[in-house]
Ligand code: HEC
């Protein structure tokens with residue numbers, strides 16, 4: 561009992577310390593009680609807010625971003641996931657020269673609103689060059705079966721059938737840009753993305769460069785639940 565109580569106290573103190581460091585966080589926590597305003601989110605996506613540039617500049621108004629693969633699709637990810645990533649950028653759990661300053665500057669209510677807006681968007685799928693068929697097949701194996709020799713479980717165990725995602729916490733990979741997927745796996749391998757230490761960090765460290773290229777190529781060409789949603793709009 562006492563041990564549990566002490567552990568709880570330690571957690572509570574940790575949170576207090578974080579709130580102190582974050583400064584305006586207690587107010588933010590209060591503000592977050594208000595429900596998301598999707599229309600306001602659309603304005604932030606199109607025009608920016610609080611000195612932050614319009615998200616549409618890089619992610620497109622649709623959330624489908626552009627075909628370069630430098631910017632992830634954010635359309636149709638859960639609002640919970642999108643908001644969590646913004647918090648991770650702000651706290652440098654995810655360090656990124658572009659997104660960290662944006663996430664830090666955007667007020668919490670605006671973050672909630674813009675996350676809700678993009679979560680509700682289907683985002684267009686751009687025509688992209690087809691990847692090498694053998695590479696895609698290798699990626700499919702990894703996604704569906706894993707790699708027993710390396711003790712890597714199937715990605716789809718967590719990311720859902722064909723990488724459709726399991727909201728709220730697990731993002732879809734189906735239709736995500738290969739270049740972005742590969743980049744994020746490298747970020748985990750190198751310790752620059754510190755979220756999901758017990759799952760993604762371990763998985764990514766097991767993957768070699770060829771497996772990363774394969775699984776990224778595979779998911780880019782899957783048009784699972786995300787595309788089904790897109791085609792009905
Ligand atoms: C100047 C370009 C640029 C602008 C403007 C921009 N982003 Fe990003 N965004 C990026 C890049 C690059 C990444 C990938 C970062 C990484 O690899 O860690 C990213 C990643 C993200 C992610 C993580 C997605 C995922 O799948 O984990 C979210 C969420 C996001 N941006 C939301 C926003 C929102 C909301 C806005 C507007 C307030 C915005 N971005 C404006 C370039 C931009």
Ligand code: HEC
Nearest residue numbers: 713714715717718729730731741744755756759760763775
């Ligand atoms: C044990 C569960 C689990 C397994 C297995 C798993 N993932 Fe993940 N994955 C997660 C979670 C949880 C997240 C969200 C992390 C976060 O919040 O930042 C994630 C996020 C990701 C992202 C980031 C997506 C984005 O939009 O930024 C990529 C890429 C990814 N996983 C690829 C893979 C691949 C490839 C495999 C298989 C080789 C795999 N995952 C296996 C749990 C898992």
